[in-house]
Amino acid sequence: MTCKAIILVGGPSRGTRFRPLSLNVPKPLFPVAGHPIIWHHLEALSKVEGLKEVMLIGFFEDSVMARFLDDAAREFPKMNVRYLREYQALGTAGGLYHFRDEILRGDPQQLFVLNADVACSFPLSDMMRFHNRHRGLCTILGTKVARENANKFGCLVAKPDSHEVLHYVEKPESFISDLISCGIYLFDCAVFNEMKKAMLNKTTQGPYQDQDDKLRLEQDLFGPLAESKKLYVYVTQEFWRQIKTAGSAVPANALYLEQYSKTCPDRLTKKSIDGQGPEIVGHVYIHPTAIVDPHSKIGPNVTIGPRAVIGKGVRIKDSIILDNAEIKNNSCILHSIIGWDSKVGTWARVEGTPTTNYSTTITQNGVKVQSVTILGKKLGSIFTSEIRNLPVKVEKWIVEKAKQSVAEKATTSEITTASQSSTEITTTSQSPTEIITTSHQTRKERKMLKEKLKEDDLTLQHVRYNKSPPVL
Numbered sequence: 070m071t072c073k074a075i076i077l078v079g080g081p082s083r084g085t086r087f088r089p090l091s092l093n094v095p096k097p098l099f100p101v102a103g104h105p106i107i108w109h110h111l112e113a114l115s116k117v118e119g120l121k122e123v124m125l126i127g128f129f130e131d132s133v134m135a136r137f138l139d140d141a142a143r144e145f146p147k148m149n150v151r152y153l154r155e156y157q158a159l160g161t162a163g164g165l166y167h168f169r170d171e172i173l174r175g176d177p178q179q180l181f182v183l184n185a186d187v188a189c190s191f192p193l194s195d196m197m198r199f200h201n202r203h204r205g206l207c208t209i210l211g212t213k214v215a216r217e218n219a220n221k222f223g224c225l226v227a228k229p230d231s232h233e234v235l236h237y238v239e240k241p242e243s244f245i246s247d248l249i250s251c252g253i254y255l256f257d258c259a260v261f262n263e264m265k266k267a268m269l270n271k272t273t274q275g276p277y278q279d280q281d282d283k284l285r286l287e288q289d290l291f292g293p294l295a296e297s298k299k300l301y302v303y304v305t306q307e308f309w310r311q312i313k314t315a316g317s318a319v320p321a322n323a324l325y326l327e328q329y330s331k332t333c334p335d336r337l338t339k340k341s342i343d344g345q346g347p348e349i350v351g352h353v354y355i356h357p358t359a360i361v362d363p364h365s366k367i368g369p370n371v372t373i374g375p376r377a378v379i380g381k382g383v384r385i386k387d388s389i390i391l392d393n394a395e396i397k398n399n400s401c402i403l404h405s406i407i408g409w410d411s412k413v414g415t416w417a418r419v420e421g422t423p424t425t426n427y428s429t430t431i432t433q434n435g436v437k438v439q440s441v442t443i444l445g446k447k448l449g450s451i452f453t454s455e456i457r458n459l460p461v462k463v464e465k466w467i468v469e470k471a472k473q474s475v476a477e478k479a480t481t482s483e484i485t486t487a488s489q490s491s492t493e494i495t496t497t498s499q500s501p502t503e504i505i506t507t508s509h510q511t512r513k514e515r516k517m518l519k520e521k522l523k524e525d526d527l528t529l530q531h532v533r534y535n536k537s538p539p540v541l
């Protein structure tokens with residue numbers, strides 16, 4: 070049975086929730102567990118028997134994908150991987166339909182379609198066996214999520230015994246089912262006839278029925294397929310997670326590192342037996358070109374990218390350190406992403422909070438529920454010092470410095486400690502101009518400072534100090 074695969078990579082107008090990281094690299098190519106997000110898709114596809122061709126479909130410029138394609142050709146020599154560019158966003162089925170001749174060349178029988186923005190164990194061969202047994206036109210990979218998160222996904226109601234999908238509703242307003250679509254599908258190529266029907270349906274219905282001309286798998290195809298009893302769901306018990314926000318790269322990183330520990334433990338950094346290397350806790354990936362001081366403690370769930378430099382006494386946990394970043398002595402990095410070429414000074418503390426569930430919601434009822442700390446790509450120095458009990462002129466200086474820095478390079482950041490003090494400044498994925506702070510200040514002081522910053526459209530929420538203020 071011959072089979073091809075498509076990865077839906079989207080394009081530059083998407084991925085805004087992945088800022089600031091997507092300002093420097095397209096989201097599908099952001100490195101998680103030492104490799105671009107869609108490299109993990111390719112690795113899984115390379116294990117499917119009979120699969121020789123993978124097409125990335127999206128609306129990025131061709132040049133954006135060029136280097137990745139060269140690397141893929143070297144790393145996955147048995148598969149032909151290429152990029153097909155949509156002239157505009159055509160929707161999740163629109164690109165497939167547009168390139169149907171290209172896809173059907175060579176007469177493949179089956180087609181995997183994978184959303185780019187997921188981390189998954191990709192049980193593709195199991196899906197294929199299931200699909201061949203049930204003989205539907207499409208098998209969706211499904212997983213169960215917490216009831217309160219279900220309506221952020223495509224929801225499925227299926228017969229418990231046959232797994233035939235009875236209803237498919239994309240992001241329903243009220244609860245329908247906790248069984249959701251993972252955005253990973255296996256189609257019989259006959260599905261292109263159904264796409265043609267859906268396309269005709271759309272054009273005959275005209276603009277009053279549907280405001281745009283995109284063709285979507287979720288809204289335009291799965292409903293009719295379920296009605297005609299041609300849609301099945303293969304439910305996985307293994308890991309799956311969306312990668313939507315920049316912060317969600319951190320839990321995705323942890324999942325892939327855990328997978329390495331089971332399937333290819335050699336990729337992980339080993340614990341040092343002779344005490345010559347850094348102290349490694351749990352699953353850690355350190356690129357061979359990174360320099361990590363033997364007196365640092367790294368892990369669990371940490372990836373350190375090429376040419377990063379990690380100083381003495383540094384502690385890193387649940388974080389991604391990107392290429393060329395430098396963490397100076399005695400700093401602590403928790404639940405964070407440190408961007409390319411960023412520099413974190415000595416005794417700094419860069420800290421986010423753990424993300425636990427499938428939700429991509431950042432705030433709930435006005436309270437922040439996810440806050441992985443993100444430093445974008447280098448530049449923009451932000452100096453801080455003890456704010457509590459500081460004279461007004463020093464406070465002003467801090468605010469001025471922060472504003473200047475943000476204005477210079479809103480998307481990037483560098484943390485530098487001022488003389489004796491230890492500081493923490495974080496920018497978030499939500500808004501690169503946000504400086505987060507709390508700490509030794511009294512509530513009143515913090516309120517006053519925030520009010521002041523609000524006037525300038527800059528939010529100061531969090532600064533933490535471990536030592537006495539610097540002499541300014």
Ligand SMILES: Nc1nc2c(ncn2[C@@H]2O[C@H](COP(=O)(O)OP(=O)(O)O[C@H]3O[C@H](CO)[C@@H](O)[C@H](O)[C@@H]3O)[C@@H](O)[C@H]2O)c(=O)[nH]1
Pocket residue numbers: 077078079080083126127128155157158159160161164183184185186187221222223224239240249250251252287311
């Ligand atoms: N080529 C191309 N790709 C697209 C387009 N629109 C979206 N994509 C890609 O298609 C995938 C789905 O993106 P969204 O349209 O943003 O959907 P979603 O909110 O992620 O929901 C989808 O995935 C969930 C699982 O992660 C599903 O539960 C849900 O049903 C749906 O399929 C992403 O990889 C995105 O880059 C398009 O016009 N063209």
